[in-house]
Amino acid sequence: MDTPDLNENPLERFARAVGFNPREWTAHMNRAGHSGFIGMRYVDHGDIWIELGFDWRADLVGDPETGVLASGPIISLLDNTTSMSVWTRANAFRPQVTLDLRIDYVRAATPHKPVFARAECYQLRRSMAFVRGIAHDGDITDPVAHAAGIFMLVDGQEWVK
Amino acid sequence: MKSTELPPYARAMGMEFDGVDHGSPVIAMDYAPRAMGRPGFLHGGAIGGVLEIAGFAALAAELERQGADLRIKPINISTEYLRAGLPERIYARGEVVRAGRRVANVRIEAWQSDRTRPVASCWMNFQLSPKKA
Numbered sequence: 001m002d003t004p005d006l007n008e009n010p011l012e013r014f015a016r017a018v019g020f021n022p023r024e025w026t027a028h029m030n031r032a033g034h035s036g037f038i039g040m041r042y043v044d045h046g047d048i049w050i051e052l053g054f055d056w057r058a059d060l061v062g063d064p065e066t067g068v069l070a071s072g073p074i075i076s077l078l079d080n081t082t083s084m085s086v087w088t089r090a091n092a093f094r095p096q097v098t099l100d101l102r103i104d105y106v107r108a109a110t111p112h113k114p115v116f117a118r119a120e121c122y123q124l125r126r127s128m129a130f131v132r133g134i135a136h137d138g139d140i141t142d143p144v145a146h147a148a149g150i151f152m153l154v155d156g157q158e159w160v161k
Numbered sequence: 162m163k164s165t166e167l168p169p170y171a172r173a174m175g176m177e178f179d180g181v182d183h184g185s186p187v188i189a190m191d192y193a194p195r196a197m198g199r200p201g202f203l204h205g206g207a208i209g210g211v212l213e214i215a216g217f218a219a220l221a222a223e224l225e226r227q228g229a230d231l232r233i234k235p236i237n238i239s240t241e242y243l244r245a246g247l248p249e250r251i252y253a254r255g256e257v258v259r260a261g262r263r264v265a266n267v268r269i270e271a272w273q274s275d276r277t278r279p280v281a282s283c284w285m286n287f288q289l290s291p292k293k294a
Contacts, residue, residue: 032194032197033194033195033197033198033204034195034196034197034198034204034206034207035198035204036195037194037195037196038206058169059169059170059172059173060169060170060173061168061169061170062168062169062170063168064168064169069170070168070169070170070171070210070213071210071213071235071238072170072171072174072206072207072209072210072213072214073170073206073210075205075206075209075210075213075238075240076204076205076206076207076209076210077206078206079204079205079206079209080206097242097245098205098240098242099241099242100239100240100241100242101205101209101239101240101242102237102238102239102240103237103238103239104236104237105234105235105236105237105238108234158245159199160199160200160201160202
């Protein structure tokens with residue numbers, strides 16, 4: 001039996017208890033907070049990648065004349081999917097923070113269509129994870145946005161309050 | 162986007178104008194659970210959203226000064242997250258590095274209680290085009 005680690009924070013304890021299950025993790029994280037506000041949901045995952053999505057909504061629009069979504073929610077979706085791709089690849093939760101994230105807006109997302117993002121962790125190092133992702137609105141070969149970023153693995157004690 | 166008007170996403174997130182500094186509008190957003198990422202901290206996407214709105218606002222203000230009525234479309238954004246975003250008010254302000262005929266380059270910084278300790282910074286490139294009649 002595992003000895004309980006009293007220094008472990010609640011999220012780490014949660015992660016250890018459930019293992020890293022991308023579907024359950026998404027459901028848990030999206031009950032509240034920013035991901036919950038955007039309405040992110042689990043779509044699919046593989047060994048080093050995960051796909052999440054959210055529905056078009058009038059209050060997420062950036063251009064009221066066209067109904068095109070703001071890019072903010074797309075940043076959030078790519079931040080979440082790239083971040084979770086690291087845990088998917090590691091098959092474990094580990095505290096990490098976004099070092100940088102670059103996003104190219106290839107085209108405007110089609111109004112009223114849900115947006116999806118598929119992201120992968122293409123290299124995992126001891127202190128850094130390298131990620132990339134594609135956002136689309138139904139056809140991944142016709143992307144809406146392309147992302148590349150780096151996450152820094154950090155000490156769990158600093159990760160949550 | 163006009164330099165004095167926020168899109169639905171920005172209003173839904175609770176962003177607002179907080180004055181003008183050296184010609185660029187300052188965008189502010191109070192902390193709320195809808196902006197929370199990992200427990201107790203701002204979500205990186207919410208910080209990115211504030212940066213982008215400040216970038217749009219700075220560029221819109223610059224184009225209005227030039228008397229140019231152009232359509233603004235973001236081409237890309239590259240964000241560096243410098244410090245953890247705390248559960249408190251966040252501010253962002255953009256600086257137009259160059260606004261040409263087809264492209265504009267903008268740098269944006271976000272901070273919280275101490276302006277000399279930025280939370281995140283980014284550059285954005287925008288495509289400029291004539292408004293459709």
